[in-house]
Amino acid sequence: MLIPGSEPRLALRDLEVVLALARAGSTSKAASKLHLTQSAVSRALLAIESKLDIALFERRARGLVPTAAGERLIAGAGALLSQMAELERQAITPLPTPPLRLVCECYTAYRWLPSTLATLRRSGSGLGVTLAFEHTPAPIAGLTAGDVDVALVTTARVPKTLIERPLFSDEIVFLVAPTHPLASAKQVAPAELCRYPLICSSQTPKRESDWFFSHVFGRTTPRLERLEFPLTEVMIDAARAGLGVAALSEWIALPYLTAGDLVVKRLREPLRRPWRIVYDRRSASSATRLATALAAAAPHLRGAPA
Numbered sequence: 001m002l003i004p005g006s007e008p009r010l011a012l013r014d015l016e017v018v019l020a021l022a023r024a025g026s027t028s029k030a031a032s033k034l035h036l037t038q039s040a041v042s043r044a045l046l047a048i049e050s051k052l053d054i055a056l057f058e059r060r061a062r063g064l065v066p067t068a069a070g071e072r073l074i075a076g077a078g079a080l081l082s083q084m085a086e087l088e089r090q091a092i093t094p095l096p097t098p099p100l101r102l103v104c105e106c107y108t109a110y111r112w113l114p115s116t117l118a119t120l121r122r123s124g125s126g127l128g129v130t131l132a133f134e135h136t137p138a139p140i141a142g143l144t145a146g147d148v149d150v151a152l153v154t155t156a157r158v159p160k161t162l163i164e165r166p167l168f169s170d171e172i173v174f175l176v177a178p179t180h181p182l183a184s185a186k187q188v189a190p191a192e193l194c195r196y197p198l199i200c201s202s203q204t205p206k207r208e209s210d211w212f213f214s215h216v217f218g219r220t221t222p223r224l225e226r227l228e229f230p231l232t233e234v235m236i237d238a239a240r241a242g243l244g245v246a247a248l249s250e251w252i253a254l255p256y257l258t259a260g261d262l263v264v265k266r267l268r269e270p271l272r273r274p275w276r277i278v279y280d281r282r283s284a285s286s287a288t289r290l291a292t293a294l295a296a297a298a299p300h301l302r303g304a305p306a
Contacts, residue, residue, distance in 0.1 A: 009051040012084060015077040017044045018056060022074045025063040099128030100286050103135040103142055105153040106208060108170070108249040109275070116297040120290075127289055137205070140278070149283040150290060153276050155207045164278045167291055168298045171250045172212065172271040175262045177242040187268045190216050194224045197244030199235050202228035212247065215271055236262070249273070251299060 017034065020041075024030040027045070031038045049056055056070035066074055102117075104110060110131070117129045129150075135142030139151035143162060158164045174193070176182050182192060193216070200209075213221045227244050229235045236256050239246035245265075256262055277294070279287035 010048065012081065014044070014048045014051070015073075015081055017041065018048060018070070018073060019077050019081070021045060021057060021064055022066055022070070027064070097126065097128065097286065099130045100150050100283065100290060101132045101148040102129050102150045102152070102290070103132040103139045103148045105136070105139050105151065105156050106205075106249075107136060107203070108251050109152055111249075111251045112297070112299050116294065119297075120293050127286060127293075129290065143278060143280065149279060150287050151278045152294075153278055154273050155211045156278075158276070158278050162278050162280055163284065163287075164276045165291060167275045167277045168295050169272040169274045170298065171266070171300070172247060172273060173250050173253050174265040174267075175236070175239045175246040175248060175253055175256070176265060177240055178261065178263055180242055180245070180263070182245065182265055183263045185265065188265045189268060193245060194222050197225040197227045199227045199229070199238050199244045199246040201232070201235060202230050211273070212271075216267070254299060 017030070020030040020033050021027065024033060027041045028038045031041045034041060036044075045057065052069070054069045055067050056073060057064040057066055102113075104113065110133070113131065117131070120127060120129065132142065132148045135148050135151075139148065139153055140156050140158060140162070142148040143151050144159070152167065153164075174182075174188060180196075182188055182196070185192070204212075225244070227238060229238065232248075232252055235246050235248070238244065240261050253264060257264060277287060277291045
């Protein structure tokens with residue numbers, strides 16, 4: 001805030017005129033640089049000197065030569081104009097957008113998300129995203145509490161205070177050893193799954209498990225043997241050893257199908273798990289951009305051995 005009575009007499013345009021005259025050495029050359037007529041530059045200089053009540057240039061035969069006062073003004077004018085330009089640049093440059101804090105309801109999405117987000121960061125989109133793994137068990141609670149900005153969910157119930165949009169889906173597939181009785185089947189029926197141990201993760205949340213069994217077997221889940229393991233690698237090895245049928249997201253199964261020691265089977269009606277993106281209104285713009293990027297990035301099994 002300026003102290004009363006200390007307001008500057010000169011405007012920035014006045015400083016530009018003085019600097020142009022100092023560099024050009026004449027009103028005619030300065031006029032060309034300022035895109036003004038020579039007479040307009042001469043009048044501007046007289047007005048500036050009148051404001052300060054002091055001569056800034058001596059008129060000599062070889063051109064304009066700064067006076068001592070002119071030298072002092074010129075010495076500081078360039079820096080002042082540069083500072084003003086930088087101030088304007090800072091004023092109009094958008095503030096950096098804080099990275100979105102993203103959580104997934106199911107750990108399977110973390111199989112491919114980090115590399116996808118790294119690609120997004122390198123694309124120069126300006127959209128930063130960090131993964132909030134610690135909120136995976138309760139993504140909606142994390143959103144409601146403001147600890148995360150965006151959630152990718154499958155079965156979670158979303159309150160009306162949040163916005164949810166369909167995003168993509170992944171298919172639940174079944175892996176068996178090449179020697180397993182189901183390996184030669186073109187497709188798998190739910191009744192056939194009941195004949196063999198079902199290999200699944202012991203870390204699957206109950207709501208995910210309920211969704212799986214209700215969509216595969218309907219309202220009544222038949223009695224079947226379950227082999228539950230805490231690690232994906234153990235599930236894969238159990239299927240490879242012929243101990244049963246492993247039920248996995250295609251995202252998890254994909255990397256294990258290159259060696260030829262596992263066969264992927266699908267239900268006659270493919271079991272697709274719908275994913276939604278959930279966010280609040282404050283994150284709507286960034287979340288919409290993220291949804292567009294993720295919708296095209298989710299991997300899918302194509303031409304896997306069956």
